Amino acid sequence: MNVGVLALQGDVPEHVAALRALVGGTSPRAVRRPADLEGLGALFLPGGESTTIARLLEAGGLWDPLGARIRAGLPVLATCAGFILLASRLEAVPGGRNPPTWGLLDVSVRRNDYGGQRESFEEAVRLDGVAGEPFPGVFIRAPRILAVGPGATAFAWRGTEVVGVRSGAIWGLTFHPELSGDPRIHRAFLDAAARPS
Numbered sequence: 001m002n003v004g005v006l007a008l009q010g011d012v013p014e015h016v017a018a019l020r021a022l023v024g025g026t027s028p029r030a031v032r033r034p035a036d037l038e039g040l041g042a043l044f045l046p047g048g049e050s051t052t053i054a055r056l057l058e059a060g061g062l063w064d065p066l067g068a069r070i071r072a073g074l075p076v077l078a079t080c081a082g083f084i085l086l087a088s089r090l091e092a093v094p095g096g097r098n099p100p101t102w103g104l105l106d107v108s109v110r111r112n113d114y115g116g117q118r119e120s121f122e123e124a125v126r127l128d129g130v131a132g133e134p135f136p137g138v139f140i141r142a143p144r145i146l147a148v149g150p151g152a153t154a155f156a157w158r159g160t161e162v163v164g165v166r167s168g169a170i171w172g173l174t175f176h177p178e179l180s181g182d183p184r185i186h187r188a189f190l191d192a193a194a195r196p197s
């Protein structure tokens, strides 16, 4: 299966490293332009700055074709900023502006809701469908999920708070599994993506 990482801005090298470790040294495809979507079997949307990533997607002519591919069932694992771009509703952020979104994950989200860089933290995350110890959740200027609509299913929690949802082949997380050195989420996502639905 051709696995890609959206490589416009953000923690792209960390996703690439996590994937290389998993798939035995093969590098995933860097997705930067519409032609890179051809034959793609799964895509990772990294964290970073969602307003910047959205602007670069639009400038490169990738916003519409990528949105269409995801809508048509392309398996996507989106973390943090990438997750924000999929949300159906973004709450206003005081003194800030929000990026456009594809609106493909039925969640209401507020960006930077835990605070700035200095309030970034690591905390155990409980995962449905992933065996073993609680997952080490790395939260960096993370968005907060304020509500989950009927179109999405929660599968990751920090205490009682939802920090990860799924909808069809789309997985969205407010934390960064690529930074924790724990491959279980990447592996579970790729296993699901490889199974015909």
Ligand code: GLN
Binding pocket: 046, 047, 048, 049, 050, 051, 079, 080, 081, 082, 084, 111, 112, 140, 141, 142, 143
């Ligand atoms: N705060 C960033 C945003 O709103 C997301 C942070 C991240 O991806 N680690 O886009």
